[in-house]
Amino acid sequence: MVTGGNKGIGYAIVKELCAKFEGRVYLTARDEGRGRDTVNTLKKVLKERLGIGTEAGLGLSPSFHQLDIDDQKSIDAFAAYLKNTYGGLDVLVNNAAIAYKVFFITNLIHLFDLSLVCHVSSSCGHLSEIRGDEPAASQLRAKLAAETLTEEELCGLMEQFVAAAKDGTFRQAGWPASTYVVSKVGVSALTRIQQRALDSDPRPDLIVNSCHPGYVNTDMTSHKGPLSIEQGAVCPSHLALLPPDITEPKGAYLWHDKSVVDWTTKKPAPV
Incomplete structure (x- = not known):
């Protein structure tokens, strides 16, 4: 599911997974019409350029389902x-550009078996990007990096940022x-929290990672990124296809x- x-x-990412994942791949989007149009286009691409059949049941044809994570x-x-x-x-590839939906993945994990999660973060999601006024920024970095940080505490920090942004004191607060940087740092911190929780789960191969896909030529970057979308899909797809029994x-x-x-x-250096 992407x-x-x-x-x-x-x-x-969907195109890469359709070529390599031995199972059903779901493309999701908020707008049903656009999503279904994209699936139909992708089926033609897979058949014409990659030689992949689109018959039902092969597991190499993308499926669509509407999903708005808001x-x-x-x-x-x-x-x-x-x-x-x-x-x-x-497998879940959490690619949708969102402000901060901490319980989206948590709810899915609690609902049913979910083996691999890849959060698509950003170079902006690195902890070093928390750089407001010191020493408050240093204190924030320490809190976000703490091995004891919980989801509730992370949500609390995000709420503190929202409040500080509203009243204009965010710099003084560190x-x-x-907002994009803070949201992506939050996703990266959430990745660490979720993996710590899953480490004690008896089910095997429960893995959560996050990645910076690179500065990609997309609408979000106003098409200024030097990397193609296929290059941007390399690391997320790699994480989605990790083999069983890995340790890292x-x-x-x-x-x-x-x-x-x-x-x-x-x-x-970001690329």
Whole structure:
């Protein structure tokens, strides 16, 4: 399942998974018409360019389901569909550009078996991007990097940012002047929290990672990124297709070249 799959990096991830994943791949989008049009286009691409058949049941043809992760009814409807149809979900690529939906993935994990999660983060999601006024920024970084940080505490920090942004005190509180940065840092921190929780789960191969896909030529970057959407899909697809019984990466932050980056120290030059 790929969220926000009707264009950009999400579209390229769906295409890559259809070529390599031995199962059913779901492209999801908020707009049903656009989503279905994209699926029909992708089926033609897979058949004409890659030689992949589109017959039902092969597992190499993309399927569509409407999903708006800002709408709880939409989330519940898709979760119920997956549970009733397949009994669970193997892999989730959380690609949709969102402000901060901490319980979206948590709810899915609680609803049914979910083995692999890849959060599509950003170079902006590195902890070093929390750089408001010191020493408040240093204190925030320490809180976000704490091995004891919980989802509730992370939500509380995000709520503090929203409040500080509203009253104009975010800099003094240590936050940067970017809601995008804060949201992506939140996603990266959530990845670590979720993996710690799953480490104690008896089910095997429960893995959550996040990645920076690179500066990609998409609508979001105003088409200024030097990388193609196919290049942007490399690391997310790699994480979605991790083999069984691996020991790492788990709860990690990866760069677009699939290398594991220390989230708490200096990050590489963004590309």
